[in-house]
Amino acid sequence: MRRSALYGLMAEFEDAQALVAATHEARHAGYRRMDAYSPFPIEELHEALGAPPSRLPLIVLIGGIAGCVGGYFLQYWAASIAYPLNIAGKPFNSWPMFIPITFECTILAAALSAVLGMLALNGLPMPYHPVFNVPRFALASRNRFFLCIEARDSKFDLEGTRSFLEALGAREVSTVAH
């Protein structure tokens, strides 16, 4: 399929309340391929978009367990198999002595999974994105709120969607080029 020159239509709103309401309306009207942009996190927006719950907590849990098991095994293997040393007559596998490092490895692996997992699921770093082609979008990181309906959406129709967004009380509706 030929990629159209149009990424979508972007509506600008003055406040958070209007953006959440508009997102609800758009979803209600049957739009699915869209995203909302705000200068700070708004919990209700994610809900309004109908996005699925994130897999991030699972990734962090797996990372933490891997760090815990890996950290303990490293010490067990080094102290009992690879390089057994008699330290103050303690058993080679002295598990209580291995807890601090096991704990640190758990935290380290879980924290790295949280950050790298978040970036990967968000598709960051992403040097280019069509929404930045709208000059006023620079305000999305200051005090304005945006809703962008993508041209890929099956319900998308340049004129119809534009008037739909305008009817939602958008301050301005602009086309987003690829």
Next chain:
Amino acid sequence: MEPTTTTTTTDTTVIAPGHTFGSITDKIASIVLGRRTPLWWYGGFLIAMGGTVMLAIAITNLVVTGVGVWGNNQPVGWAFEITNFVWWIGIGHAGTLISAILLLLKQAWRTSINRFAEAMTLFAVACAAVFPLFHTGRPWLAYWLLPYPNTMNVWPQFKSPLVWDVFAVSTYGTVSLLFWFVGLIPDLATLRDRSQTRTGRIVYGMLAMGWRGSARHWHRYEIAYLLLAGLAAPLVVSVHTVVSFDFAVSILPGWHTTIFPPYFVAGAVYSGFAMVLTLVIPVRALYHLDDFITMRHLENMAKVLLVTGLIVAYGYGIEAFMAWYSANLYEGFMMWNRITGPYWWAYATLIVCNVLTPQMLWFRQVRTSPLILFGVAIIVNIGMWLERFVIIVTSLSRDFLPSSWGRFSPTFWDWATYAGTIGLFLTLLFLFLRYLPMISIFEMRTLLPEAKVAEE
């Protein structure tokens, strides 16, 4: 949930009234993006840079000559460098406490100081790392502390608290950096969008990694941030616990005590809040940030200082009590030696600094007077340094056998290295103030009443 009157007042006192999303953004971003650098910045940076140069000279001299340039000897093998290491690591703790634990406790007042405190943590950990690294004597072999397959076929001795320390401090440094950077991403995007220069757009743009404030991204971002806070909270408690194990696991009188982990953690938070106050009070005045860092912030930090100071005082009390109650000859002597021995002046000053001075914070007039608060904070910083000095040097210099007793006195290079790390710390701080937003812009936006979305 119905918003109650208390939460409304809480929200309005942590930020001065009359601000909008735009004004918050402009005020904080303009400090970074403004073309004019204030004159005092150049002056301060120059002095701090002088300290950093001194550190470089001190370390070069140490590496070229050997650890003998420091005053360490037998029996005092640990002296200034371990004192400074513990002092710096402790200072770092307030940053994580403010950003992670107060976040989990939903303390809205943390918002305008967390970024600053986190930066302070990172720089303090960097300064702390200098000391054990160069105290090894052969810093170019410091990587031997890490487990990696090598041709010598040897592995670290994992039953040693010193190896635990390597893992604890490096994990702490890494997680603090991640937490700080994740918090910065949306603000870097703001700077990218507002920068007037090409260099600014490119540099901040690369660091922001294409952040565009998408609702899906914010959702995962919030989860990641909260999980990081949840992970950092037990981590911060573990770090100073492990540092205290360096002492508590040994058998030396004055070190071999079970109270060390909680007493060290409280001391760390105490010194950390003292350092946050020491830095925030002048920065707040110089950048006119009274709107964002209000009297409420200063007062709350003063209260934390008072509480942790009382815990530390309890620790000193228990140390003295156990020395007597244990009926152990060496424990009893250790305490007597601290009070009347050659380092009595250090112990006496420490009690004045850490136990008596913070009692002033019971008074509201003290807590709400930035100048007096600044003075108290400086005194606590000195007291906490002396605490570590007393613990380390008095115990090491006079242990079990009088025939092996000794004395420690610092050399010029001990002082130069210590002062040098303060220079390094301030240099990093000055660069941070100039090039990165010192207050989290996006979190400040969420404090405004307009940020709340009512459910229909």
